Amino acid sequence: MELQHSISLKPYNTLSLDVKAAYFVRVNCIADLRAARQFCQDKHCPWLLLGGGSNLVLTQDFDGLVMFMAMDQVFWPAEKSLDRISKNFIVSVQAGYEWDLLVEESIMRGASGLENLSLIPGQVGAAPIQNIGAYGVELKHCLGGVQVFDFDTGEEFELSSADCEFGYRDSVFKRHQCWIITQVRLLLSRDTEPKVSYGIIEDTITSQLGKPAISASPQQVRDAVIHIRRSKLPDPKKIPNVGSFFKNPMVSNGQKQALAQQWPGLVTYAVDPKKHKLAAGWLIDQLGWKGFRQGEVGVHEYQALVLVCSGSATGKEVLDLAKRIKADVAVKFGVTLEIEPRLFDNRGEFYL
Numbered sequence: 001m002e003l004q005h006s007i008s009l010k011p012y013n014t015l016s017l018d019v020k021a022a023y024f025v026r027v028n029c030i031a032d033l034r035a036a037r038q039f040c041q042d043k044h045c046p047w048l049l050l051g052g053g054s055n056l057v058l059t060q061d062f063d064g065l066v067m068f069m070a071m072d073q074v075f076w077p078a079e080k081s082l083d084r085i086s087k088n089f090i091v092s093v094q095a096g097y098e099w100d101l102l103v104e105e106s107i108m109r110g111a112s113g114l115e116n117l118s119l120i121p122g123q124v125g126a127a128p129i130q131n132i133g134a135y136g137v138e139l140k141h142c143l144g145g146v147q148v149f150d151f152d153t154g155e156e157f158e159l160s161s162a163d164c165e166f167g168y169r170d171s172v173f174k175r176h177q178c179w180i181i182t183q184v185r186l187l188l189s190r191d192t193e194p195k196v197s198y199g200i201i202e203d204t205i206t207s208q209l210g211k212p213a214i215s216a217s218p219q220q221v222r223d224a225v226i227h228i229r230r231s232k233l234p235d236p237k238k239i240p241n242v243g244s245f246f247k248n249p250m251v252s253n254g255q256k257q258a259l260a261q262q263w264p265g266l267v268t269y270a271v272d273p274k275k276h277k278l279a280a281g282w283l284i285d286q287l288g289w290k291g292f293r294q295g296e297v298g299v300h301e302y303q304a305l306v307l308v309c310s311g312s313a314t315g316k317e318v319l320d321l322a323k324r325i326k327a328d329v330a331v332k333f334g335v336t337l338e339i340e341p342r343l344f345d346n347r348g349e350f351y352l
């Protein structure tokens, strides 16, 4: 393990927050994780694992070891075996591989399953942490299992998809922060119907192809998803951001009906017969936050759910704005917004 000292994390987080790590290391193999664990035990210092840095807010210099996940091998099944066997196959991918590269390569190999999750930034190993989801598909729909390194005990073990306790932007990993995902097993297929029932996907494909969306290939679905995302979401390389800053809040039937009476046009998604998600972006937009700017931070001009930075903002400024929006939504709608990205100070994770 090659230890570095006092490293700026600005290139390692998509909000471009310029905080320093007291110690920094690239993790290339399990042996590096073991050495890093020993280092933290000897120094009695905290640790933080970074993937692509697209789902976190770093509010202070970190007084411990920051590890960048750099294990990035992919194990595709041999082409020969693919032809012989069935339409379904498994690909194993190390945690540090770029998520969208995997999506692109899986489609090039004729596999479907990941196309709706195109262009989500970050690494494969971080995808199960919040069960990434977009346009009607969540990671849980194609995850076979994960390999884990427990940073507390040094043990390695495998978890099945069921063990991951996936929920909406949630998994068991949020409750076991010492579990580091080192490898992910995905179940793909060469023969599944595209998942195109999500309104905007269906409309985009139909208008782009001039034929029913259900006949679209995985590549055509990917093209549509990329087209939609590029038109709606700021590119973090140009405008620093972490995507959606708030989760869509869950409400009961009664709450939904009461709100809908007061706020005509309320945007909701049925989760089950008793629960609904409210579109957090719609709530924020109604209160006039879209396009808001204050100093180095603001709300994206087209997407009320996305907080943006100038590139020289601090994590505190980002959080202060998030708190104001949360408070406004609580007062006007009686709804509590939950922050989606993970928040870190000088010693580790904290919650608002």
Ligand SMILES: Cc1cc2nc3c(=O)[nH]c(=O)nc-3n(C[C@H](O)[C@H](O)[C@H](O)COP(=O)(O)OP(=O)(O)OC[C@H]3O[C@@H](n4cnc5c(N)ncnc54)[C@H](O)[C@@H]3O)c2cc1C
Binding pocket: 014, 048, 049, 050, 051, 052, 053, 054, 055, 056, 069, 095, 120, 121, 122, 123, 124, 125, 126, 127, 129, 130, 131, 132, 133, 134, 173, 179, 180, 181, 182, 233, 234, 235, 236, 241, 242, 243, 244, 342
């Ligand atoms: C423009 C934009 C659009 C986005 N769109 C979506 C979207 O459509 N859907 C969606 O779900 N998300 C979306 N996101 C959020 C983000 O891209 C995902 O959550 C992604 O999976 C984060 O990956 P990462 O490698 O950047 O994780 P990081 O930000 O590096 O880490 C996030 C958390 O996971 C932990 N972590 C990272 N890797 C591991 C590992 N191997 N083992 C254990 N813990 C780990 C970190 O310690 C941290 O707590 C978007 C973000 C941006 C900037």
